[in-house]
Amino acid sequence: MTLGLYGGSFDPPHRGHVELARRAKEELGLDPLLVLVSADPGHKHVDTPADVRLRLARAAFPDDQVVLDEFPRTVDLLRAHPEWNDPVFLIGADQFRDFLSWKEPDEVLRRARLAVATRPGFPREELEPVLSHLEHPERVLFFEIEPTPVASRQLRERLSDGTEVDLELPPAVGDLIRSEGLYKA
Secondary structure, three states: OEEEEEEEOOOOOOHHHHHHHHHHHHHHOEEEEEEEEEOOOOOOOOOOOHHHHHHHHHHHOOOOEEEEEOOOOHHHHHHHOOOOOOOEEEEEHHHHHOHHHOOOHHHHHHHOEEEEEEOOOOOHHHOHHHHHOOOOHHHEEEEEOOOOOOOHHHHHHHHHHOOOOHHHOOHHHHHHHHHHOOOOO
């Protein structure tokens, strides 16, 4: 069994997040998948409280374990869990372009393999400079997902304007947002 780790702010979780997780489980044989909702992301400001984002993520990933990640940096999370035996940490290609700016990226790769989701036509040459600076580039795996042209930031803006976004959200997430009146201006 290979443990998959999928972290993020999930503000809100959308179909792109769900598709990335589904495809990674299918392609890489991840079982179980642990979805980690960042309580306080070290790389960006989040207005939506962590407990709300946790409920939304649980609605988006009903078949996976969803927990709150109290560590702002991935390497600190991995250090806190030595019992995880060579897990696979999922990220998107856009995040991987910034991987060298993470806290101790080579230590992250010593403690976990990275699985990077790319879209068809994504220029792999944009990722080569990152790979060339890593001590263990062989610990980076790539898998392809269908493009999902949606971002949480855009969804928050559209939700606050009252624009319909049901096609971009898992149904249970949309229901929860409506029932709790989340993301309204």
